Amino acid sequence: MWAHSPSKVTGRWHSLADHVRSTSRLARRFADVFGAGDLAAALGLVHDAGKAACAWQNKLVVVSATGDRVDINHKNLGAVLVRDRALAAAMAVLGHHGGLKHVQDLAGLSFKPDDGNTLKRFFDEVPEARALAEGPSLLPEAWGESMLLGEMGIRLVFSALVDADHLDTGAHADGLAQPRVAPPADMAKLVRRFEANRAVLLRGRGGSDVDDVRAALYDDVVRRASGEPGVYRLPAPTGSGKTMTAAGFALHHAARHGKARVVVAVPFTTITEQNAGVYRRLLGADMVLEHHSNAELDERRLRLAAENWDAPFVVTTTVQLFDSLFGRKPARSRKLHRLANAVVVLDEVQALPVPLLVPILDALRVLSRHFGTTVLLASATQPSFEHLAVWKSLDIQPLVDDPVELFARLKRVRYEWQLDPQPTLDDIAAQICDERQALAIVNTVAHARTLYRLVAQRRPGAEVVHLSTRMCPRHRERTLTRIRRLLKGKKPVLVVSTQLVEAGVDLDFPVVFRALAPAESLQQAAGRANREGKLPDKGRVVVFDAEDAPVPEFYRAGVGKTRGLFGEGRDPDDPVALEEYYRRLYTGLNVDEARRGAVIQANREELDFRAVADGPHVAGVGSARDRKLAFRMIDEDPVTVIVTTWGKQGHAAGLLSELRAEERSAGALLRELRGYMVPLPRSVASSAQVRALCRPVVAGHDELWEWCGDYDAQVGLDEGEIAKETVW
Structure with a gap:
């Protein structure tokens, strides 16, 4: 009896008994981490019981020659078989191909007339499965404490099942004797490697007063890594070495408490790429998995690890993390069981979307209390989550005893406010042009293009640079490299950007102009001014409210609270004032309800x-x-356009031609094309003006287009007036 058609590598069929037993063993191994090994093993053993049906076996033989799907339901029988013992967790069997749906779907299932014969055939092949129909509940007793705890448990055991199923199926397809599963990471060894490489890195820096503060902060935080697993807070000012300090804490904590991995989640791919580069230098490229939409994973081993996070150190985005955590499809869910007994670092935690805070914080609470996950909240602008009902009962451990004193020691800027009377963007452009090196950050793509062009007109021939996500990733990377080179060489450079440079991007300017925005954005922008503290006087942060660049609608609540709390003599880098800001913001937005x-x-x-x-x-x-x-970190699904007119002559166009001609694997080609992709909000992409400048990459596929309009060498894709309030 077979589970899958012959491997193209070995020519061998995949035995049904071998497959369900291997899936069961792997699922148990994954779920033992969170106390659900027996449950996962049972689900794995019966998940393909329906494949024992004569009709299914006969159809498999027919389609093995054509590559078509069998397309006969094989999930229901296993779900019914274990329903009385697995209870709602039997949904995992029911959804192991199509995804989790509703618990009510289980209630409507019953044995069909032919199921008795199918079960007999299955039990003849896998006799140990017969015992699974009767006995006590397989659900861990603790999951009955609350429905939300049980729900998270089902998500994790579903993850363990589908990951085990995919791994065993993949091993058969690749002609392997065993599924690919990485051995447990030696976290103590990783700590030693991290510390040795960190010491080398620091010796090459030369040292400064700021470096002394960073070193003291690192040592103090890492000493606290021996604390019990739970939720920790790292309120580290911008430029304080937070990236390295958070990783140091996470690794030491993981080594001390036997955690399986560290997962670092950041809000923007630009930070992900930068941080992953730092971590690779400290840990080695083989230890760090970078998983986000722009990551180019060429080796099969890396692609597999990205699907299930089978790596000791993962760098991802909060979009990838939480859309997976609240998703329902097997492809997204495979990685979730890796969060149990892990250290999760949420970097720039202030960027979590306010409308989704309650489910996000509740999920983190459940993971921390019941699944062995330690959570580290890292940010210069720490939200006051403890003011929300969902986290009031949590004991959040601070890693800095006196944030006010730390922020004062690292205060490297002074704020100037230009709110009333309101300047124009042209007024701001004139002020920028008076500087030798300056960074201006505005709230929308349209404002960035306008201000960039105003500055460029005033300073023809000067190094004036634009940054936004309307530039394809490779264009942005090259532009950031150019900016860093000019700054390092102390050459003149004027940069106009959207807020993509705000959180975690290592740029250091003497002056930063920031369009009025919520307090957390103002403070993050200030982190790009005098970052290394080397100016004889403080750096300048000019906050302006341009009359011809109004605050976008989605910022207005935060800006209203910011105006009420901050201004001349009341800076947004005061931790006490920031706590009051978040309290007022959450109360005003009624986040709890x-x-x-x-x-x-x-x-x-x-x-x-x-x-x-x-x-x-x-x-x-x-x-x-x-x-x-719905739970979606990005409210509006973007439409991706591929730019073929930037970069190496004809390279992207050639890849696109190969994709259309189906000359190579679509997955491999799309990975190569990621550096030329620009995401557009659906509201922008669906406009007639934009559609007229695009053509589909594949007929009938509405998510991927080729951009046939102009691609500006400075500002990238310019769709004009259509997307005035697009942020990035």
Whole structure:
């Protein structure tokens, strides 16, 4: 009896008994980490029981020659078989191909007339499965404490099952005797490597007063890594070495407490790329997995690790992390079991979307209390999450005893406020042009283009540089390299950017101009001024409210609270004032009871995984779902356009031609093309003006387009007036 058609490598069929036993063993191994090994093993053993049906076996033989799918349901039988013992977790079997749906789907299942014969055939092949139908509950007793705890448990055991299933199936396809699973990481060895390479790196820096503060902060924080697993807070000012300090704490904590891995999640791919580079230098390229939309993973080993995070040190985005955590599809969910017994570092935690804070914080609470996950919140602008009901019972451990004193020691800027009377963007351009080196950060793509052109017109021939995500990743990388080279050489350079440079991007200017924004953005922008503290006087941060560049709608609540708390003599890098800012912001936005978060939490409690990921049904509109009430880190799914007119002559165009001609693996080609991709908000991409400048890469595929319009060598893709309030 077979589970899969012959391997193209070996020509051998995949035995059904071998497959379910191997899946069971792997699933147990993964779920033992969080106390659900027996449950996962049972799910693994029965997940393909329906494949024992004569009709399924006969169809497999037919399609093995054509490559078509069998397309006969094989999931229901296993789910019914273990339903009485696995309870709601039997949903994992039901969804191991199509994804988790609603617990009510289990109630509607029953044995079909032919199932008795199929079960007999299955038990003849896998006799140990017969015992799974009867006995006590397989659910860990603790999961009954609350529905939200049980829901998270189902997500993790589903993850263990689908990862085990994919690994064993992949091993068969590749002609391997055993699935690819990395051995447990030696965290103590990683700590030694990290510390040795850090020492070499620091010796090459030369030293400064700021470096002395960074070293003292690092030593103090790492000493606290022996503390018990839980939730920790690192309120480190910008430029204080937070990236390295957070990693040092996480690695030492993991080594001390037997944690399996470190997962660092940051809000923007620009920071992910930068941080991953730092970590690779400190830990070695073989130890660090960089997983986000722009990462180019050429080796099969790395691609597999990205699917299931089977690596000791993972650098990813918060979008990837939380969309996976609240997703329902196997491809996204495979990695989730790796969060159990891990250290999760949330860098720039202030960037988490406010409407989703309650489900995010609740998930982190459950992971920390029940699944052995240590959470580290790292940011210069620490949100006051403890003011929210969902975290009031949590004991958050501070890693800095006196943040006010630390911020005062590292205060390297003075703020200037130009709010009333309001300047124009041309006024700001004139001030920028008076500087030798300056960075201006504005709130939207349109404002960035306008201000860049105003500065460039005033300083023809000067080094005036633009940055936004309308530039493809390779263009941005080259531009950032150019900026860093000019700064290092003390050459003149004027940069106009969206906020993509704000959090964690290592740039150091004597003066920063920042369009009025919420307090956390102002402080992050200030971190790009006098970053190394080498100016004889403090760096300058000029906050302006241009009359012809209004604050976008989605910033107005934060800006309102910022205006009320900060201004002349009241700087946004005061930790006490920031705590009050967040308290007022969360109260004003009624975060605890905000509808979107409340609906997501209610659907989680009802074990309606589809409603969480895709939104609840819209009453009276058939199968339509309200996507505005779904868990999505990015509200509007972007449409990707591929730019073929930038970079090495004809390179991207050639790759695109290969993709259309199906000359090579689509996955490999798309990975090579990532450096030429620009994401556009759907509202922008769907406009007639933009569609007229695009053509589909593949007929009928509405998510990927070729950009046929102009691509400006300075500002990238310019769709004009259509997207005035696009942030990045």
